[in-house]
Amino acid sequence: MKTLYPKSLKDLKNHVLTKSSSIYVMSKTSTVIPYDQLEKVLSEEYIVNLSQLPKRIELIDENLLIEGGVTWEEAIEYLKNTNRSIMTYPTEKSACILAGLATSATGEMAFGYGTFRDQVLSCQYMDRNGQVVDLDNKRNILSGEYQDFIDEYQGFKNPPFPRFERNCDLLIGTEGQLGVITQAIIQTVKKESYSTYFFKLPKWEEDYAPHFQLVSSVQDLRDSIRICEFLDSNSLAYLKEPLVKNSDVIVLEIKNETLEEVLEKLLPRLSLIKEEDVFEISNSKFQELRVEIPRTVNEMNALKKVVKKGTDAQVRIDSLKDLLDYYRDWAKQGVKYNLFGHIGDCHLHFNFMPDQESVESINEKLTEFYDYILSIKGSPFAEHGIGIIKKSFLEKFKNSSVQETFKELKLQHDPENIFFRSGFLSE
């Protein structure tokens, strides 16, 4: 496979017009594409790295215009001296915003602000003829069985497959299989200050009642709480400077303007959590440790040459205890593991940390897990997408209308199969 780095839209167009099969990437932080093994798993001729396209970031009428390889980190920095903030960032802020459209990224702040998809006002993409096409966010609902199927996943961050509700949804969550995203305009929000609170909890394997009580208690406080994150004791043990030992934590970011009011409402609801186990830490400290954990997981897998064996499923709150019971069984399998994620949205990442020898049996467990998620109508790939790694698990979620819709989309937008042909839209 050859790698290209287009430096302008003209370079990009020239490549698209060669009609060579390519995967278009940006920061390469996707956890569902095994970048260190691409030669083995992809049949594409080219990797086209878009990170050197000219960057543009501009605040126009309180909306943020993004072109080229602008990262979430850079957008946060750009807005530092303004009174606006972005409403989304994935935990890995070195990822690019335009790639975030392709993967329908979400992140910690989805608890308070909802999904990135809904914050996209418009986007531009390069189609198979090298033309830049504009897509607005007007509603253009695909009717019929496909959309009926997707409607069953209302309330989830991402259903198993893309939610084609607005024109720009064509490029959101389709992982670059229908064109190359070149620009987006996204909403921002008025900047407000937040305080970060840690709630120290028993290990979920022993007792998850306090976790569940906290999660249930914050559901009606989303206007004031933008983050509700979970780190279990195994995840915390990876930290260079562990904040607590042999305990789990849930972290909330609470708007300062309503802090007193929120704590007054919240604390009396938490009969299972002692007041001395609630403490404040600096937001930057939390951000550092929050990203340190998944990065460590990825590094450990890379060291063992194991493809990540983790989940990305979201369930409804009435299934949260069942999900935790399911994960409890996994915790007893004798394979190292950790659990963390966006617990406020009942969206957790269970990561097996296997050696090469246990990979096969973990794959079987994951296959069974997706049967379980299907049976409770949970969302199997709520945030990180499908890529290559999750592709084998997706078949069971498809029905004939899904297959038909994928075929039609590919025929209409990419009949030569030049855009990421190893992706989930292709057979």
Ligand SMILES: Cc1cc2nc3c(=O)[nH]c(=O)nc-3n(C[C@H](O)[C@H](O)[C@H](O)COP(=O)(O)OP(=O)(O)OC[C@H]3O[C@@H](n4cnc5c(N)ncnc54)[C@H](O)[C@@H]3O)c2cc1C
């Ligand atoms: C430590 C860690 C934490 C993470 N946390 C989160 C999280 O909280 N939430 C979350 O959603 N994700 C998370 N991720 C996953 C990852 O960061 C996101 O999927 C992110 O959107 C990928 O951005 P990227 O620039 O690295 O894209 P890449 O990995 O370069 O590409 C990802 C996919 O998008 C396609 N693509 C990229 N750019 C374009 C383009 N311009 N046009 C068309 N297609 C394109 C690629 O073909 C590929 O399929 C995390 C990853 C890590 C390593």
